Amino acid sequence: MKIKKMLAITAALVLGCFALTACGGSGGESEEKPADTSTEAYSVQLTSGNYTVGIDIPIGTYNVTVIKGKGYVYSTSYDEGSINANMGIDDGSGTYEDSFQNLILKEDQRLTIEGPLTIEITSEKAQTKNITPRETKGKECTLEGGNFTAGEDFEPGVYDIKAVSGNGNVYSDNMSEGGINSTMGTDMAWGIYEPEFKNVDLPEGTVLTISGVTVQLTPSASASDGE
Numbered sequence: 001m002k003i004k005k006m007l008a009i010t011a012a013l014v015l016g017c018f019a020l021t022a023c024g025g026s027g028g029e030s031e032e033k034p035a036d037t038s039t040e041a042y043s044v045q046l047t048s049g050n051y052t053v054g055i056d057i058p059i060g061t062y063n064v065t066v067i068k069g070k071g072y073v074y075s076t077s078y079d080e081g082s083i084n085a086n087m088g089i090d091d092g093s094g095t096y097e098d099s100f101q102n103l104i105l106k107e108d109q110r111l112t113i114e115g116p117l118t119i120e121i122t123s124e125k126a127q128t129k130n131i132t133p134r135e136t137k138g139k140e141c142t143l144e145g146g147n148f149t150a151g152e153d154f155e156p157g158v159y160d161i162k163a164v165s166g167n168g169n170v171y172s173d174n175m176s177e178g179g180i181n182s183t184m185g186t187d188m189a190w191g192i193y194e195p196e197f198k199n200v201d202l203p204e205g206t207v208l209t210i211s212g213v214t215v216q217l218t219p220s221a222s223a224s225d226g227e
Helices: 002-022
Strands: 040-047 049-052 060-075 083-087 099-105 110-114 119-127 140-142 146-149 157-172 179-186 196-202 207-217
Touching: 060 157, 083 140, 110 119, 179 207
Parallel strands: 049 196
Antiparallel strands: 040 119, 049 110, 060 083, 060 099, 060 110, 060 119, 140 207, 146 207, 157 179, 157 196, 157 207
16 A cells, blocks of 8 residues: 555656646746837937937838938948938038938837937837846046057947037947947037937947047936937
Protein backbone atom coordinates (compact mmCIF):
# COMPACT_ATOMS: atom_id res chain seq x y z
CA MET A 1 0.00 0.00 0.00
CA LYS A 2 2.82 2.41 0.87
CA ILE A 3 4.43 1.83 -2.56
CA LYS A 4 1.13 2.55 -4.32
CA LYS A 5 0.70 5.75 -2.27
CA MET A 6 4.21 6.97 -3.16
CA LEU A 7 3.60 6.29 -6.85
CA ALA A 8 0.32 8.21 -6.72
CA ILE A 9 1.99 11.21 -5.02
CA THR A 10 4.85 11.21 -7.55
CA ALA A 11 2.40 11.10 -10.46
CA ALA A 12 0.43 13.99 -8.97
CA LEU A 13 3.59 16.10 -8.58
CA VAL A 14 4.63 15.43 -12.20
CA LEU A 15 1.19 16.37 -13.49
CA GLY A 16 1.20 19.51 -11.32
CA CYS A 17 4.57 20.65 -12.68
CA PHE A 18 3.41 20.01 -16.24
CA ALA A 19 0.26 22.09 -15.64
CA LEU A 20 2.27 25.00 -14.21
CA THR A 21 4.65 24.95 -17.18
CA ALA A 22 1.78 24.86 -19.67
CA CYS A 23 0.12 27.82 -17.93
CA GLY A 24 3.31 29.89 -17.83
CA GLY A 25 3.64 29.51 -14.08
CA SER A 26 7.24 28.31 -14.06
CA GLY A 27 8.52 31.59 -12.59
CA GLY A 28 9.95 32.87 -15.88
CA GLU A 29 9.90 36.52 -16.99
CA SER A 30 6.49 38.02 -17.70
CA GLU A 31 5.69 38.93 -21.27
CA GLU A 32 6.04 42.59 -22.31
CA LYS A 33 2.80 44.44 -22.72
CA PRO A 34 2.02 45.32 -26.34
CA ALA A 35 2.42 48.97 -27.30
CA ASP A 36 -0.69 51.12 -27.04
CA THR A 37 -1.21 52.12 -30.67
CA SER A 38 -4.49 53.93 -30.08
CA THR A 39 -4.61 57.34 -31.76
CA GLU A 40 -5.87 60.83 -31.03
CA ALA A 41 -5.47 64.38 -32.34
CA TYR A 42 -2.05 65.91 -31.64
CA SER A 43 -0.38 69.22 -32.43
CA VAL A 44 2.95 70.73 -31.42
CA GLN A 45 5.22 73.60 -32.50
CA LEU A 46 8.86 72.72 -33.18
CA THR A 47 11.97 74.84 -33.62
CA SER A 48 15.46 73.95 -34.90
CA GLY A 49 16.53 70.48 -33.86
CA ASN A 50 16.38 66.72 -34.31
CA TYR A 51 13.13 65.01 -33.31
CA THR A 52 12.99 61.22 -33.04
CA VAL A 53 9.63 59.61 -33.77
CA GLY A 54 8.43 57.59 -30.79
CA ILE A 55 10.50 59.68 -28.36
CA ASP A 56 10.04 63.38 -29.16
CA ILE A 57 6.95 63.15 -31.35
CA PRO A 58 4.35 60.40 -31.83
CA ILE A 59 4.04 58.09 -34.82
CA GLY A 60 1.49 59.49 -37.26
CA THR A 61 0.65 61.30 -40.48
CA TYR A 62 1.05 65.05 -40.19
CA ASN A 63 0.31 68.33 -41.89
CA VAL A 64 3.15 70.86 -41.51
CA THR A 65 2.58 74.62 -41.31
CA VAL A 66 5.21 77.35 -41.03
CA ILE A 67 4.70 79.64 -38.05
CA LYS A 68 7.67 81.96 -38.59
CA GLY A 69 11.13 82.15 -40.11
CA LYS A 70 12.83 80.27 -42.92
CA GLY A 71 14.83 77.06 -43.04
CA TYR A 72 15.07 73.47 -44.16
CA VAL A 73 12.98 70.50 -43.04
CA TYR A 74 13.74 66.85 -43.80
CA SER A 75 13.13 63.35 -42.49
CA THR A 76 15.67 60.54 -42.41
CA SER A 77 13.63 58.27 -44.66
CA TYR A 78 13.29 59.10 -48.35
CA ASP A 79 10.39 56.71 -48.74
CA GLU A 80 7.01 57.81 -49.99
CA GLY A 81 5.53 60.18 -47.42
CA SER A 82 8.84 61.76 -46.32
CA ILE A 83 9.82 65.44 -46.48
CA ASN A 84 12.79 67.30 -47.93
CA ALA A 85 11.81 70.94 -48.30
CA ASN A 86 12.87 74.55 -47.95
CA MET A 87 10.17 75.98 -45.73
CA GLY A 88 9.32 79.52 -44.68
CA ILE A 89 6.81 82.33 -44.86
CA ASP A 90 6.04 82.91 -48.54
CA ASP A 91 8.05 85.94 -49.69
CA GLY A 92 6.96 85.74 -53.32
CA SER A 93 10.27 84.28 -54.53
CA GLY A 94 8.90 80.77 -54.88
CA THR A 95 11.84 79.43 -52.86
CA TYR A 96 9.95 78.46 -49.74
CA GLU A 97 6.93 76.31 -49.00
CA ASP A 98 4.69 77.51 -46.18
CA SER A 99 2.90 74.18 -45.72
CA PHE A 100 3.31 70.48 -46.41
CA GLN A 101 0.57 67.84 -46.32
CA ASN A 102 0.56 64.15 -45.32
CA LEU A 103 4.03 63.77 -43.87
CA ILE A 104 4.33 60.15 -42.67
CA LEU A 105 6.50 59.72 -39.58
CA LYS A 106 7.31 56.14 -38.57
CA GLU A 107 8.93 54.84 -35.41
CA ASP A 108 12.64 55.69 -35.00
CA GLN A 109 12.68 58.03 -37.99
CA ARG A 110 14.12 61.48 -37.35
CA LEU A 111 12.62 64.82 -38.34
CA THR A 112 15.22 67.60 -38.58
CA ILE A 113 14.58 71.34 -38.73
CA GLU A 114 17.47 73.62 -39.70
CA GLY A 115 17.54 77.41 -39.69
CA PRO A 116 15.69 80.02 -37.62
CA LEU A 117 12.37 78.34 -38.35
CA THR A 118 9.29 77.42 -36.31
CA ILE A 119 6.78 74.94 -37.68
CA GLU A 120 3.62 73.34 -36.36
CA ILE A 121 2.87 69.69 -37.05
CA THR A 122 -0.71 68.47 -36.69
CA SER A 123 -2.19 64.99 -36.88
CA GLU A 124 -5.73 63.71 -36.44
CA LYS A 125 -4.44 60.22 -35.65
CA ALA A 126 -1.16 60.22 -33.72
CA GLN A 127 -0.04 57.39 -31.42
CA THR A 128 0.32 59.68 -28.40
CA LYS A 129 0.44 56.81 -25.88
CA ASN A 130 3.15 54.92 -27.78
CA ILE A 131 6.00 57.12 -26.56
CA THR A 132 9.27 56.00 -24.94
CA PRO A 133 10.72 58.65 -22.59
CA ARG A 134 14.26 59.71 -23.42
CA GLU A 135 16.90 58.60 -20.94
CA THR A 136 18.55 61.86 -19.91
CA LYS A 137 22.32 61.65 -20.30
CA GLY A 138 25.08 64.21 -20.11
CA LYS A 139 25.97 67.19 -17.93
CA GLU A 140 25.36 70.90 -18.52
CA CYS A 141 28.41 72.84 -19.65
CA THR A 142 29.44 75.96 -21.55
CA LEU A 143 31.87 75.81 -24.49
CA GLU A 144 33.49 78.39 -26.75
CA GLY A 145 35.74 78.23 -29.80
CA GLY A 146 37.50 74.92 -30.33
CA ASN A 147 37.21 71.20 -31.01
CA PHE A 148 35.65 69.20 -28.18
CA THR A 149 35.44 65.42 -27.93
CA ALA A 150 32.53 63.70 -26.15
CA GLY A 151 33.89 61.59 -23.32
CA GLU A 152 37.00 63.75 -22.95
CA ASP A 153 35.95 67.41 -22.90
CA PHE A 154 32.30 66.91 -21.99
CA GLU A 155 30.05 64.00 -21.08
CA PRO A 156 28.43 62.06 -23.94
CA GLY A 157 24.68 62.53 -24.25
CA VAL A 158 21.81 64.13 -26.12
CA TYR A 159 21.85 67.91 -25.72
CA ASP A 160 19.97 71.10 -26.43
CA ILE A 161 22.61 73.58 -27.62
CA LYS A 162 21.91 77.27 -27.01
CA ALA A 163 23.91 80.30 -28.19
CA VAL A 164 25.04 82.38 -25.20
CA SER A 165 27.07 85.09 -26.95
CA GLY A 166 28.48 85.89 -30.38
CA ASN A 167 27.61 84.49 -33.81
CA GLY A 168 29.29 81.60 -35.58
CA ASN A 169 29.21 77.96 -36.60
CA VAL A 170 28.57 74.79 -34.62
CA TYR A 171 28.91 71.35 -36.15
CA SER A 172 29.69 67.76 -35.18
CA ASP A 173 31.35 64.97 -37.15
CA ASN A 174 28.12 62.94 -36.92
CA MET A 175 26.00 65.73 -38.39
CA SER A 176 24.04 63.33 -40.62
CA GLU A 177 23.35 60.93 -37.76
CA GLY A 178 21.52 63.12 -35.27
CA GLY A 179 24.34 65.64 -34.82
CA ILE A 180 24.44 69.31 -35.75
CA ASN A 181 25.57 71.60 -38.59
CA SER A 182 24.28 75.02 -37.68
CA THR A 183 24.91 78.75 -37.92
CA MET A 184 24.18 79.88 -34.37
CA GLY A 185 24.13 83.22 -32.62
CA THR A 186 22.34 85.76 -30.49
CA ASP A 187 21.93 88.46 -33.17
CA MET A 188 18.39 87.90 -34.40
CA ALA A 189 18.34 91.05 -36.59
CA TRP A 190 20.02 89.21 -39.47
CA GLY A 191 17.46 86.43 -39.54
CA ILE A 192 20.06 83.76 -40.25
CA TYR A 193 21.26 82.64 -36.83
CA GLU A 194 19.68 79.84 -34.83
CA PRO A 195 19.45 80.70 -31.13
CA GLU A 196 19.04 77.06 -30.12
CA PHE A 197 19.19 73.56 -31.62
CA LYS A 198 17.43 70.74 -29.79
CA ASN A 199 18.22 67.04 -29.30
CA VAL A 200 21.78 66.88 -30.61
CA ASP A 201 23.13 63.34 -30.24
CA LEU A 202 26.77 63.46 -29.13
CA PRO A 203 27.87 59.90 -28.28
CA GLU A 204 31.31 58.87 -27.03
CA GLY A 205 34.09 60.00 -29.37
CA THR A 206 32.03 62.54 -31.33
CA VAL A 207 33.91 65.78 -32.10
CA LEU A 208 31.96 69.03 -31.69
CA THR A 209 33.50 72.07 -33.41
CA ILE A 210 32.58 75.61 -32.36
CA SER A 211 33.78 78.89 -33.90
CA GLY A 212 32.74 82.50 -33.27
CA VAL A 213 30.06 81.69 -30.71
CA THR A 214 29.80 80.58 -27.09
CA VAL A 215 27.21 77.87 -26.47
CA GLN A 216 25.59 76.15 -23.53
CA LEU A 217 24.91 72.39 -23.65
CA THR A 218 21.94 71.19 -21.57
CA PRO A 219 20.82 67.52 -21.49
CA SER A 220 17.68 67.21 -23.60
CA ALA A 221 14.36 66.70 -21.88
CA SER A 222 11.95 63.88 -22.70
CA ALA A 223 9.12 63.82 -25.24
CA SER A 224 7.58 67.07 -26.47
CA ASP A 225 4.23 67.96 -24.97
CA GLY A 226 1.40 68.22 -27.44
CA GLU A 227 -1.55 70.56 -27.12
